[in-house]
Structure formats: C-alpha cells, structure tokens
Amino acid sequence: MKLLAGNSNRPLAEAIAAYLDVPLARCSVKRFADMEIFVELQENVRGEDVFIVQSTSFPANDHLMELLILIDACRRSSARRITAVIPYFGYARQDRRTAGRTPISAKLVSNLITESGADRVLTLDLHAGQIQGFFDIPTDNLFAAPVLARDIKERMPEGERMVVSPDVGGVVRARALSKRLETTLAIVDKRRDRPGESEVMNIIGEVRGRSCILIDDIVDSGGTLCNAAEALLANGANEVSAYITHGVLSGGAVSRIANSKLKELVITDSIQPTEAVKVARNIRVVSIAPLLGEAISRTATESSVSSLFD
Structure with missing residues (x-):
C-alpha cells in the first residue's frame, strides 16, 4: 500500500x-x-x-x-x-x-x-x-454517524437527548442517528427565500425540556443552524448542540456561530479547521481518521x- x-x-x-x-x-x-x-x-x-x-x-x-x-x-x-x-x-x-x-x-x-x-x-x-x-x-x-453517535453518548445524558433535522431534506440522516441513539426525532420546517439565508417557520415534534441535537452533513454560512437553535429554544428546549460532518464555515460563519445560542457545534476534520475554528469558544473538532x-x-x-x- x-x-x-x-x-x-x-x-x-x-x-x-x-x-x-x-x-x-x-x-x-x-x-x-x-x-x-x-x-x-x-x-x-x-x-x-x-x-x-x-x-x-x-x-x-x-x-x-x-x-x-x-x-x-x-x-x-x-x-x-x-x-x-x-x-x-x-x-x-x-x-x-x-x-x-x-x-x-x-x-x-x-x-x-x-x-x-x-x-x-x-x-x-x-x-x-x-x-x-x-x-x-x-x-x-x-458515514460519520458512528463517530458522532459515540461522542454524543459520552457527553449527553441518555434521557434528555433528542435528534433534530434542521430541514425536511435531512430527515433520513437524522432518523438514522436517532435510531442509533434510541431517541425521538423532531424536524425544523424552514423556508429559504434566497441562497445563504433561511427563515425558520415551525418545529414538528415536542422539544420542551429536551437537549436537542441538530444533525446535518454540511455547515456553510451557519444561518440555518443559528435560526434553528433560536426556534428550538423558543419552543422550550433546554439546550441545543449541532453535529455536522463537514465544516465548510465560509465567510463570517465562525463569528456567527460563536455569537449564537448554540451550546456547541461539533464538526469532523474532513476539512482542515482554520485558526478561527480552533479558537472559537463553542466549536469542537472530532477526528474521522x-x-x-x-x-x-x-x-x-x-x-x-x-x-x-x-
């Protein structure tokens, strides 16, 4: 080899x-x-x-x-x-x-x-x-799901966690992780008016009192995640974390996430983390090596x- x-x-x-x-x-x-x-x-x-x-x-x-x-x-x-x-x-x-x-x-x-x-x-x-x-x-x-699921199990109490898909298109991915974690599933219904912007409309599922885990494959501008976190907290969630495979994080995404209501954003090292990502207070990198x-x-x-x- x-x-x-x-x-x-x-x-x-x-x-x-x-x-x-x-x-x-x-x-x-x-x-x-x-x-x-x-x-x-x-x-x-x-x-x-x-x-x-x-x-x-x-x-x-x-x-x-x-x-x-x-x-x-x-x-x-x-x-x-x-x-x-x-x-x-x-x-x-x-x-x-x-x-x-x-x-x-x-x-x-x-x-x-x-x-x-x-x-x-x-x-x-x-x-x-x-x-x-x-x-x-x-x-x-x-699939990064086994790596992400292992990290979630180590850091989040079993009875409180709930997997959330940030949009309807990601339901299959979120359901697969939910099955691994043996927990319930919620969906954020959003409308995207133009590329790079999103407007959260409502939450499908009961998230009150739960530790919500947003799951997706790519985080780019971070707008969808930040809006979803605000909507989940407004609907009674205790805290919101996000587990994303690919941290593209273009433009001002790192600053946007650092100033958001997300407790933590966890990404893999499929893309080499920038210095801004490494020093961000609420962004953590797990290895898929x-x-x-x-x-x-x-x-x-x-x-x-x-x-x-x-």
Whole structure:
C-alpha cells in the first residue's frame, strides 16, 4: 500500500497514516509562477495499491486540480490500483438542475476524477446519495454517524437527548442517528427565500425540556443552524448542540456561530479547521481518521467496508 496526500488536509492524511502505521509516500506538489500545479512522485509506485487523500475543499478548484494531477501522475507511473480518498467532495450540492440552463457540476467532477485514472473512490457523507451513481467506478460512501453517535453518548445524558433535522431534506440522516441513539426525532420546517439565508417557520415534534441535537452533513454560512437553535429554544428546549460532518464555515460563519445560542457545534476534520475554528469558544473538532483508516485498510485487503456500519 502507498498513501499519498495533497495539500488540502495534510494533518488528516498524517493521522490516517499513523492509524495504519504506514508512512506517507514522498511526493512534491508545487506551483509554478503562473500558479500551474506540478506534481512529482519521489518514490516508486509501480504495481502498488495507491490511496490519495485529498478533500476538494476551499479553494475547491485548486484542490480538485491537485487531486486530478496526482491521479494522473500515479497512473503514468504504473500504479496497480488508484483509490481517490475524498473526505469532503466539493461541488456535491450541485447534484441536479435547479433552474433552466444550469449545470450538474457534481456529475462533471465525477467524470473528471474517473477519466483522470482513478479506479475507485472513497468518500464521506455525500450531500446526496445519488452522487455515488455519477461515478462509473466503484464508490464507497462512508458515514460519520458512528463517530458522532459515540461522542454524543459520552457527553449527553441518555434521557434528555433528542435528534433534530434542521430541514425536511435531512430527515433520513437524522432518523438514522436517532435510531442509533434510541431517541425521538423532531424536524425544523424552514423556508429559504434566497441562497445563504433561511427563515425558520415551525418545529414538528415536542422539544420542551429536551437537549436537542441538530444533525446535518454540511455547515456553510451557519444561518440555518443559528435560526434553528433560536426556534428550538423558543419552543422550550433546554439546550441545543449541532453535529455536522463537514465544516465548510465560509465567510463570517465562525463569528456567527460563536455569537449564537448554540451550546456547541461539533464538526469532523474532513476539512482542515482554520485558526478561527480552533479558537472559537463553542466549536469542537472530532477526528474521522480512524474511520477512514479502517476503510482504507479493508479496501486494501479486499474486506467488507459496509460492515463498518453494522
């Protein structure tokens, strides 16, 4: 096995390497003066099972190009099999046409990864499950739910907790976590007037006296979470925490969450946390390195990956 890493999330790649007890392969990812990306593999990968760890997070286009060029470098160096490990799959929110004359960018990115020479893809909590079908190569979509559920059980009293979906579209994800925690489920019904803004309308379910856990796959501007927390507290909830897989946290999101009524926002390190995230009073990061490391190990040994979630 050879484990390679781009520049998008080096700490996560190093943590995965430590879990697997495999050193990161020596690789140089540089930029020329005009910002063209240049990759040089500094050790032999001929006949090897190569795993490339690279989230396509901000700046998404740069990190996507790094991934494509890394894959091409491995293919041209005669790697036996190339697996793109993409903890956060950018462009996933563009998974369908929302209006006339618009693209389906998630499909385009899937095609680029496939055509660059990847043999399979390993990713985490895709925004829409059907994106797995956009790839014409085997794709494993892992779930952060076991990691998040373990953290919730360790920190929150069993009788008080209640899982809440911040919108109707996330009910399936919230129900799965609710089943793991053996607790009840509520839903925030909201209306979004324009991108990046949301208006909470009402709460479906009885949240009075409960410790509410908002669950979602992506937090970007943070507006939905903050509005949902206010609505839940207004309806009698004791406290509100949020567990989100991918902490995009663009613009003023960190400041917005730090000044909100959320007790805590818990995100994974699928996207490398910024300094602002690290010092925020109510944002905490849990690692998904063991989950990804175990999935990589099972892929390398041709063992079952789905049994990770039984």
